[in-house]
Amino acid sequence: MNRSRILILLVLVVVLAAFFAFDLQRFLALENLKAQQAAIAAWRDAHPLLAPLAYALLYVAVAALSLPGAAVLTLAGGALFGFLWGTLIASFASSIGATLAFLAARFLLRDWVRQRFGARIQAIDVGQARDGPFYLFSLRLVPVFPFFVINLALGLTSMPVRTFYWVSQIGMLPGTIVYVNAGTQLAKIDSLPAILSPGILGSFALLGLFPLLAKKLVESLKARKVYARWTKPKRVDCDLMVIGAGAAGLSAAYLGAALKAKVTLVEKGPMGGDCLNTGCVPSKALIRTTRLLADIRRAEALGIRRAEAEFDFAEVMARVHQVIRAVAPHDSAERYTRLGVEVIAGEAKLLSPWEVRVQTAHGVHTLTARAIVIATGARPFVPKIPGLEEIGYLTSDTIWDIRELPRHLLVLGGGPIGCELAQCFARLGSRVTLVELQDRLLGREDPEVSELIASRFRAEGIDLRLEHKALRFVNEAGDRILVAEHAGKEVSIPFDRVLVALGRRAHTEGLGLEALGIPTTPQHTVAVDEYLRTCYPNITACGDVAGPFQFTHFGAYQAQIAVQNALFVNLWKTRADYSMVPWATFTDPEVARVGLSETEARQRGIAYEISRYAFQELDRAIADGATLGFVKVLTPPGKDKILGVTIVGERAGDLLAEFVLAMKHGIGLNKLLATIHVYPTLAEANRYAAGVWRRAHTPSWLLALLGRYHTWRRGG
Numbered sequence: 001m002n003r004s005r006i007l008i009l010l011v012l013v014v015v016l017a018a019f020f021a022f023d024l025q026r027f028l029a030l031e032n033l034k035a036q037q038a039a040i041a042a043w044r045d046a047h048p049l050l051a052p053l054a055y056a057l058l059y060v061a062v063a064a065l066s067l068p069g070a071a072v073l074t075l076a077g078g079a080l081f082g083f084l085w086g087t088l089i090a091s092f093a094s095s096i097g098a099t100l101a102f103l104a105a106r107f108l109l110r111d112w113v114r115q116r117f118g119a120r121i122q123a124i125d126v127g128q129a130r131d132g133p134f135y136l137f138s139l140r141l142v143p144v145f146p147f148f149v150i151n152l153a154l155g156l157t158s159m160p161v162r163t164f165y166w167v168s169q170i171g172m173l174p175g176t177i178v179y180v181n182a183g184t185q186l187a188k189i190d191s192l193p194a195i196l197s198p199g200i201l202g203s204f205a206l207l208g209l210f211p212l213l214a215k216k217l218v219e220s221l222k223a224r225k226v227y228a229r230w231t232k233p234k235r236v237d238c239d240l241m242v243i244g245a246g247a248a249g250l251s252a253a254y255l256g257a258a259l260k261a262k263v264t265l266v267e268k269g270p271m272g273g274d275c276l277n278t279g280c281v282p283s284k285a286l287i288r289t290t291r292l293l294a295d296i297r298r299a300e301a302l303g304i305r306r307a308e309a310e311f312d313f314a315e316v317m318a319r320v321h322q323v324i325r326a327v328a329p330h331d332s333a334e335r336y337t338r339l340g341v342e343v344i345a346g347e348a349k350l351l352s353p354w355e356v357r358v359q360t361a362h363g364v365h366t367l368t369a370r371a372i373v374i375a376t377g378a379r380p381f382v383p384k385i386p387g388l389e390e391i392g393y394l395t396s397d398t399i400w401d402i403r404e405l406p407r408h409l410l411v412l413g414g415g416p417i418g419c420e421l422a423q424c425f426a427r428l429g430s431r432v433t434l435v436e437l438q439d440r441l442l443g444r445e446d447p448e449v450s451e452l453i454a455s456r457f458r459a460e461g462i463d464l465r466l467e468h469k470a471l472r473f474v475n476e477a478g479d480r481i482l483v484a485e486h487a488g489k490e491v492s493i494p495f496d497r498v499l500v501a502l503g504r505r506a507h508t509e510g511l512g513l514e515a516l517g518i519p520t521t522p523q524h525t526v527a528v529d530e531y532l533r534t535c536y537p538n539i540t541a542c543g544d545v546a547g548p549f550q551f552t553h554f555g556a557y558q559a560q561i562a563v564q565n566a567l568f569v570n571l572w573k574t575r576a577d578y579s580m581v582p583w584a585t586f587t588d589p590e591v592a593r594v595g596l597s598e599t600e601a602r603q604r605g606i607a608y609e610i611s612r613y614a615f616q617e618l619d620r621a622i623a624d625g626a627t628l629g630f631v632k633v634l635t636p637p638g639k640d641k642i643l644g645v646t647i648v649g650e651r652a653g654d655l656l657a658e659f660v661l662a663m664k665h666g667i668g669l670n671k672l673l674a675t676i677h678v679y680p681t682l683a684e685a686n687r688y689a690a691g692v693w694r695r696a697h698t699p700s701w702l703l704a705l706l707g708r709y710h711t712w713r714r715g716g
Contacts, residue, residue: 019067025067041079059093060097071179078182099168103161110155136164232354236369238368238369242375246375248544251556252375280552282400283396283421292309314404317403320400375555378544380503381504406430414440423588435493436465436467445591447599468493525544528541532562540565542562592646596634606643608636610632615631618682630647640668647659673691
């Protein structure tokens, strides 16, 4: 907070203190108004033009300074100017004064509040942008809520000034009318509470529900409009149809069956989707093998004079597929059939909000459902680079089919998939060149994380070509070459095979979205609201096809929301919460994060402190020879609330779980520090990171006092 704001705030504090210290509120008391009514009326008669102006300015000042007495002034408006003019003047004066208080809070305090409570304020802003006018209108209609608190609180949000003013103007009008009307009968009023009888308060409360009920009505009318051109079947074949049997779709089908709904699951490919067949499961199986190779190569550092490994790449890939087959029963059609789900192998296409055409090996069938969940996943994104199709390429879907180790593997993309597979193939013996357009790997992480992984990659022999833009692929005399641009010049990069790892694009084609008018986003995902609903409330989407993250665990979380909101569309709805989504990249060392990174906090203007603990200080990490990495925790200045955590190191994905739990349930670093952790384990790093915060926030004067106390006890 700058000096000018501090000075203005001090002036306001002095004014408010003087108001109460000199008992100035007595002039705004009902008893004083009744006692001075005749004198005030005489002054009004003597100054017919000045009186309403002076009254309006006084009202504006009282409301702007959040002083008690606005209710009495509203009564005075009725007593002095009658019902019509009293209502008109008091209504505008109260709205103008409230807006000035709103602006004062915004100017003096909003930046400071956002620095300290940035994440929470951001969530409030999202809700305010969506429903703010409705809730403000409700609060204004119910006089039991202190209006000055509403003025100041909303000044800290991003609500537009114009919206605040006109909603306040309309919302406070009924209460103003009641008080002004009562003011016309001032002599009969004994106390302010007497004005608002239980009946009137009840009426205001019911009136306050009106905007929320109106919102429900608007949503209902919108739904009727979007369904208007469709004929809803009188009977349906199932309660819930899930399109796609990947991680999100399987979770959706499981939950629907658990809720005793009749569920139909349609999948055109293998059960388990990308995660089982081409993603998480095979990549982690390969990582396990290559991690063993890396450990063998550093055997001397672990006290083993010589260790060697002999392997065949085809056998390594055979083991990967063996792991897939071992996990497959968890996602099989047989298992889900036993759970009560009807599983259909076929390609689904939406015909209406309740009808789906399914093309199977046995023909075409049209099925009807009360609710539909789209969970069709995503596929590798392959850019249109000249020569790429002719040269031939691998993706994260097809790389598992090769049985011959590439001599020189070119990896396009320095994201999680590219980094994980680049390190794997380098450890298997391929010469690996990784090309990335940006200036660092893992662009969603902090720069220090990117640099640590890059250093490890270089040490393992991976050739990193950062800030290289792929221009074209050529075949020169049998040699495959990528021509890339770097620092304004063209460079040639030879390779044997190329892996395209530039992210994944949602499967939305062929679903019939266009015919139903279901829009997609610029990121090519299905457009959904915060409840994961499409423009049709009974059709929801989840997982990679909905975004914004493409993680198996995230898809499973979304599936819960999507199923509940699709099945119980007219009863209740649950909003998706993305504030604490954890993820991990399974390089060596692993990278795991939840909440804010330091880069994100800086970009959003959120004040933070860092508590950092390095694995090189941890006993278990030293014993394991795994000292590369750290735990970094972001907290608000002076508070132990966890804003975000980044862990780089051995088993970082496992270690992160404790922080995810802590953030979810509001557990701060002090409580984490007080929790006993097994020694010697890597999990102790979490507790020691909390200890770093505690040491930084132990008052020096208290430590000095303790030192003197112990000296005194020793007789010194």
